[in-house]
Amino acid sequence: METVNVIKIGGNIIDDDVKLASFLQSFANVPGKKILIHGGGKLATRLADKMGVQQQMVDGRRITDAETLKIVTMVYAGAINKNMVAQLQMNGCNAIGLTGADGNLILAHKRQHATIDYGYVGDIDQVNTALLHSLLGQNLAVVAAPITHDKKGTLLNTNADTIAQEIATALSAHYHVSLIYSFEKNGVLLDVNDENSVIPKLTPVYYAELKAAERIFAGMLPKLDNAFAALQKGVGKVIIGKAETLHQLISGEAGTTLLYE
Amino acid sequence: METVNVIKIGGNIIDDDVKLASFLQSFANVPGKKILIHGGGKLATRLADKMGVQQQMVDGRRITDAETLKIVTMVYAGAINKNMVAQLQMNGCNAIGLTGADGNLILAHKRQHATIDYGYVGDIDQVNTALLHSLLGQNLAVVAAPITHDKKGTLLNTNADTIAQEIATALSAHYHVSLIYSFEKNGVLLDVNDENSVIPKLTPVYYAELKAAERIFAGMLPKLDNAFAALQKGVGKVIIGKAETLHQLISGEAGTTLLYE
Numbered sequence: 212m213e214t215v216n217v218i219k220i221g222g223n224i225i226d227d228d229v230k231l232a233s234f235l236q237s238f239a240n241v242p243g244k245k246i247l248i249h250g251g252g253k254l255a256t257r258l259a260d261k262m263g264v265q266q267q268m269v270d271g272r273r274i275t276d277a278e279t280l281k282i283v284t285m286v287y288a289g290a291i292n293k294n295m296v297a298q299l300q301m302n303g304c305n306a307i308g309l310t311g312a313d314g315n316l317i318l319a320h321k322r323q324h325a326t327i328d329y330g331y332v333g334d335i336d337q338v339n340t341a342l343l344h345s346l347l348g349q350n351l352a353v354v355a356a357p358i359t360h361d362k363k364g365t366l367l368n369t370n371a372d373t374i375a376q377e378i379a380t381a382l383s384a385h386y387h388v389s390l391i392y393s394f395e396k397n398g399v400l401l402d403v404n405d406e407n408s409v410i411p412k413l414t415p416v417y418y419a420e421l422k423a424a425e426r427i428f429a430g431m432l433p434k435l436d437n438a439f440a441a442l443q444k445g446v447g448k449v450i451i452g453k454a455e456t457l458h459q460l461i462s463g464e465a466g467t468t469l470l471y472e
Numbered sequence: 473m474e475t476v477n478v479i480k481i482g483g484n485i486i487d488d489d490v491k492l493a494s495f496l497q498s499f500a501n502v503p504g505k506k507i508l509i510h511g512g513g514k515l516a517t518r519l520a521d522k523m524g525v526q527q528q529m530v531d532g533r534r535i536t537d538a539e540t541l542k543i544v545t546m547v548y549a550g551a552i553n554k555n556m557v558a559q560l561q562m563n564g565c566n567a568i569g570l571t572g573a574d575g576n577l578i579l580a581h582k583r584q585h586a587t588i589d590y591g592y593v594g595d596i597d598q599v600n601t602a603l604l605h606s607l608l609g610q611n612l613a614v615v616a617a618p619i620t621h622d623k624k625g626t627l628l629n630t631n632a633d634t635i636a637q638e639i640a641t642a643l644s645a646h647y648h649v650s651l652i653y654s655f656e657k658n659g660v661l662l663d664v665n666d667e668n669s670v671i672p673k674l675t676p677v678y679y680a681e682l683k684a685a686e687r688i689f690a691g692m693l694p695k696l697d698n699a700f701a702a703l704q705k706g707v708g709k710v711i712i713g714k715a716e717t718l719h720q721l722i723s724g725e726a727g728t729t730l731l732y733e
Binding site: 297301306362 | 569576623
């Protein structure tokens, strides 16, 4: 089976033009089939402020009301996605930027919750692997924005980590998939204050031990739980680490590699 | 040769949610291969006003400065394009929304002008017909936003009429192409104040006569000159008429059909 690198780039990098340009150059040089999933960064919040759209928070979570959905659609699918695609083209990488609505790439439904109305937030039902297969086969690098749709005419704001995981899982039937979460930290750290305490390799057994001993930073737990779930569903490996070291992450020389063994 | 309908939808329809929904339903039901090119409408101007971005005009023409480029990218490639795609999906049409940067669909260069700096405005160099051919072959309806790129990392604001014409011309080597300009009028009118004065058929000879007699509304002349140029370059026919009558335009029962004969 051929390899596909499914790479998620975190919000902090997106907010930094210099770091983003450097990351995109690295991404453009990753050989073979590849998919980039980007988050939103702070641009949507800044635009909402400028436009006087109040951000509603419920239990510490942002609610996507109709006005916020318009803003994130403009910022994620418009500004961020298209500027990334243009920069990748400049770097010789033939990229195509899509939301989940495009080619019915990611079908989702509005999140149902007993007590909180998250608004226009999507939980994923299905990834169109045939479309990805066809685009990757034409040597196109797919750049996915964190916007999905419900096939009833509504766009939905969707977590980029989850999109990366669902795409990686869906492709694992046809490809050897590496799922790379690139962000501002060196990897999964034994000591959250020490960037040199990267755990190079994490297995389910070792993860359970560290978790029981409360040695993993709480903020990392949902990402890691999701990552191990992806491995269980067929993703070959998950790599977590610094965006600036993308090529070393892929080669296993940097970051934390999660393996199901 | 197979037929492709290349359909441009004008700004006035885009600003009217009800008319737009109805138009998209009609477009979804057009059989066979099809491409939709949309303009911008007034949403970009409204957003610029809200954000306090001054619109520069030189000799009556809007200048796309850096801030305006950000706005049109958000509005055209984000808000308008993605909402259209989501509505087409709802209507059972598998649409994919692209800018000229996506898959290097439309390569352009920044407009050079002796006296006016138009800013980030693109004049088209090349259309990627191989990509269109591949997407149309997968029964995808391509929805193109009026944004192109220069392969140097810069997005460019580009006239939607021109994009429609360039796509139609580029495809005419491989397909029988009908280019349809759908807007708020019934067609090319003999009397601009009488919607019933539609000219059903316009040939170069008849057009030259009407032009010489100053019987064509001045605002239509650039569109018509471009349309005849497209016919000369291989486009099968150009149809101009009311968006609400899309199917009748295609079948020749409404609007003005331009033929090179």
